[in-house]
Amino acid sequence: MGRFLLTRLGLAAITLFLLSVLVFVGANLLPGNVARRKLGNLADQASVDQLNHQLGTDKPILQQYWNWISGFFHGDLGTSLTFNLPVSQLIGPALMHSLKLAAFAFVMVVPLAIVGGVVAALQRDRLTDRIITIGGLSLAVVPEFVTGIALILIFGLWLDLFPVSANAPDGSSILTQMKYLFLPALTLVIVLFGYISRITRAGTIEALDADYTRTAVLKGLPRRTVVRRHVLRNSLLPTIAVIATQTGYLIGGLVVIETLFNYPGMGKLIFTAANGKDFPLLASSVLIVGIVFLVATLLADVAYSLLNPRIRYATAE
Amino acid sequence: MTTLEDPTAPIAIPIRPDETKVERYERFRLLFRSPTFLLGFFLAGIWVICAIFGNLITPHDPVAPDILSKFEAPSGQHLFGTDKLGQDVLARVIVGARSVLVVAPLATILGTVLGTTIGLITGYYRGFVDEATMRVVDAVLAIPLIITALVAITAVGPSRTTLVLVIGFVFTPIIAKTVRAAVLGESRLEYVQAARLRNEHGPYVMFAEILPNVTGPIIVEFTVRLGYAIFTVATLAFLGFAADPTVPDWGQDISAHYPSINGGYWWPVLFPSLAIATLIVGINLIADAVAQLFER
Numbered sequence: 063m064g065r066f067l068l069t070r071l072g073l074a075a076i077t078l079f080l081l082s083v084l085v086f087v088g089a090n091l092l093p094g095n096v097a098r099r100k101l102g103n104l105a106d107q108a109s110v111d112q113l114n115h116q117l118g119t120d121k122p123i124l125q126q127y128w129n130w131i132s133g134f135f136h137g138d139l140g141t142s143l144t145f146n147l148p149v150s151q152l153i154g155p156a157l158m159h160s161l162k163l164a165a166f167a168f169v170m171v172v173p174l175a176i177v178g179g180v181v182a183a184l185q186r187d188r189l190t191d192r193i194i195t196i197g198g199l200s201l202a203v204v205p206e207f208v209t210g211i212a213l214i215l216i217f218g219l220w221l222d223l224f225p226v227s228a229n230a231p232d233g234s235s236i237l238t239q240m241k242y243l244f245l246p247a248l249t250l251v252i253v254l255f256g257y258i259s260r261i262t263r264a265g266t267i268e269a270l271d272a273d274y275t276r277t278a279v280l281k282g283l284p285r286r287t288v289v290r291r292h293v294l295r296n297s298l299l300p301t302i303a304v305i306a307t308q309t310g311y312l313i314g315g316l317v318v319i320e321t322l323f324n325y326p327g328m329g330k331l332i333f334t335a336a337n338g339k340d341f342p343l344l345a346s347s348v349l350i351v352g353i354v355f356l357v358a359t360l361l362a363d364v365a366y367s368l369l370n371p372r373i374r375y376a377t378a379e
Numbered sequence: 380m381t382t383l384e385d386p387t388a389p390i391a392i393p394i395r396p397d398e399t400k401v402e403r404y405e406r407f408r409l410l411f412r413s414p415t416f417l418l419g420f421f422l423a424g425i426w427v428i429c430a431i432f433g434n435l436i437t438p439h440d441p442v443a444p445d446i447l448s449k450f451e452a453p454s455g456q457h458l459f460g461t462d463k464l465g466q467d468v469l470a471r472v473i474v475g476a477r478s479v480l481v482v483a484p485l486a487t488i489l490g491t492v493l494g495t496t497i498g499l500i501t502g503y504y505r506g507f508v509d510e511a512t513m514r515v516v517d518a519v520l521a522i523p524l525i526i527t528a529l530v531a532i533t534a535v536g537p538s539r540t541t542l543v544l545v546i547g548f549v550f551t552p553i554i555a556k557t558v559r560a561a562v563l564g565e566s567r568l569e570y571v572q573a574a575r576l577r578n579e580h581g582p583y584v585m586f587a588e589i590l591p592n593v594t595g596p597i598i599v600e601f602t603v604r605l606g607y608a609i610f611t612v613a614t615l616a617f618l619g620f621a622a623d624p625t626v627p628d629w630g631q632d633i634s635a636h637y638p639s640i641n642g643g644y645w646w647p648v649l650f651p652s653l654a655i656a657t658l659i660v661g662i663n664l665i666a667d668a669v670a671q672l673f674e675r
Contacts, residue, residue, distance in 0.1 A: 333618060
C-alpha cells in the first residue's frame with residue numbers, strides 16, 4: 063500500500079509541475095506583452111514599461127516562472143490587476159461558494175444517479191433502461207447554460223417557484239440559501255446524472271453477469287439479497303472513480319452556471335479574470351482548480367484501491 | 380472422409396477485400412435500421428440543411444434591426460417572435476446553425492488527426508516518449524476543457540481560426556489517449572509482429588498496418604468529440620467569445636437576451652436554446668448508435 067501511494071503521489075507531483083508550466087505559459091506568455099494588453103494600444107511606451115516592471119513581466123521567463131510558483135506555494139498568489147487585491151483574498155471566498163454549490167449538487171445527484179443506474183441495469187434493454195440511459199445522456203450533453211435557461215424559464219418564470227439569481231440576501235438562513243441555490247444546483251445535477259448513472263449501470267451489469275452472482279442465484283438466495291449483497295457491493299466501485307473524475311468537469315461547468323446565475327464562485331472568478339485580461343488572477347485560480355482536480359482523483363484512486371485489493375497488488379508488483 | 384487441408388484456406392486470401400466491403404455495407408445497413416441513429420440523423424440533418432442554405436430559406440432577414448417591432452411575441456408574422464433589436468428570431472436561429480457547424484467539425488477533424496498521430500506514435504513506440512506524452516496529457520486533462528479554451532482564447536483573441544485551433548488542440552490529448560489504448564491492444568497481435576519481423580519501418584507499420592484496424596474506435600471518438608465541440612463552441616459564444624460577433628450565433632443570442640427573461644421575454648432565449656439542445660442531442664444519438672455498432 064505504501065509503495066502504491068508513493069507511486070501515485072509521484073505521478074501526481076509530476077503532473078502538477080507540468081500543469082503549472084502549462085498554466086504559466088497559457089496565462090503569461092501567450093498574451094505577449096502583458097502590460098500592453100492591459101493598457102491597450104493607445105498607452106505610451108513609458109507607462110507600459112513601468113507597468114511591466116511593476117508586474118515583474120520584464121524579467122527573464124524562467125525567473126518569472128520561479129517567482130510565480132515559489133510565491134504560490136508560500137501562499138502569495140500575486141495581485142489581481144482588475145481588483146488591485148491579493149489574489150488569495152479573492153480566491154478564498156470564491157472557492158467556498160463553489161464548494162457549497164458543488165456539495166449541494168453532489169448530495170442530490172449521487173443517490174439519484176446510483177438508483178437510476180441500478181434500476182436501468184436491472185431492467186436492462188427494456189423501456190425503463192432506454193429512457194434512463196438515453197434520456198440521462200442526452201441531458202448530460204446539452205450545454206449547462208441551455209439546461210440552466212430551461213430551468214429558469216420553467217421554475218423561475220412560468221411556475222415562479224424559485225429565485226432566478228443564486229445570491230441569497232446577506233444573513234439569510236440555510237434553508238433560504240438552499241432555495242436560492244436550488245436552480246444552479248439542479249442544473250449541475252441534470253448534467254452529472256447521465257455520466258454517473260451510466261457508469262453505475264455498466265458496473266451493475268458486469269456484476270450481474272459475473273459467476274459469483276450466478277452462484278448466488280443458483281444456491282437459492284432471494285433476488286433482493288443477491289442484488290444487495292453480491293451485485294451492489296461490486297458495482298459501486300467504478301462509480302466512486304467516476305464521481306471523483308467528475309470534479310474537474312464540475313468546475314468547468316461551474317464557469318457557465320455561475321455566470322448564468324450570477325453566483326460569486328471560482329467559475330465566475332475565472333471568467334471575470336479571463337474577460338478582464340487579469341493574468342495573475344487567471345493563472346493562480348486555474349492552477350488551484352487543477353490542484354483540486356488532482357487531489358480529488360488521487361483520493362479516488364486511494365479509495366478505489368482500498369476497496370479493491372486486486373488493483374493495490376497489481377501496482378505494487 | 381476428412382482431409383488434412385483446410386478447405387477455406389486457398390480462397391480466403393482472394394475474397395478478403397470483398398469481405399471488408401460487404402462488412403462495411405452491412406454496417407451501414409444496420410446503422411440505418413437503428414432508431415437511435417435515425418432520430419439523431421433527422422435532428423442533426425435539419426441543422427445541417429439550415430447551415431448550408433442559411434439565408435435562402437429564412438422568412439426574414441436575420442440581421443435587419445427594426446426598432447418599431449422590438450420583443451414582439453411569436454405570431455403569424457414572426458413565428459418565433461422578434462428579439463431586442465426587432466430582428467426575426469426564427470431567421471436568426473436558422474442562419475445561426477452555420478457558425479457552429481463550420482467551427483465544430485473543423486476543430487474535431489484537427490483534433491482527430493493530431494490525436495490519432497500522437498496516439499499511434501506513443502502506443503507503438505511506448506517507452507520514454509510514451510510516458511512523457513501521457514504525463515503532459517494528464518496535465519492538460521486536469522484543467523476543465525472549457526477553462527483551457529477560455530484561457531487560450533483570452534490570450535490570443537477570438538476568431539474563427541483561433542477557435543478551431545484551440546478546440547482542436549484541447550481535444551488532441553483526449554483523442555490521443557483513446558487511440559493509444561486501442562493501439563496498445565493491437566500491438567500485441569501477430570500481424571504487427573509479422574510486419575516488424577519483415578523489417579518494415581515504424582511509420583509503415585503504424586499507418587498502413589495498425590491504423591486500418593483501429594478506425595472503429597477513432598470513428599466513435601470522432602462522433603463523440605463532435606458533440607463536445609458543438610458544446611464548447613456554443614458555450615464559448617455564450618461566454619462572449621463568438622467566432623464572429625457580427626454573424627447570428629445561438630450562444631451569443633442567448634447571452635444577449637437572457638437578462639430580459641425577467642421581463643417575460645422568453646422567446647429570443649428559448650428558441651436558440653432548443654436549437655443547441657436538439658443539434659447536440661442529435662449528434663450524440665448518432666455517436667451512441669455508431670458506438671454500439673463498433674462494439675458488437
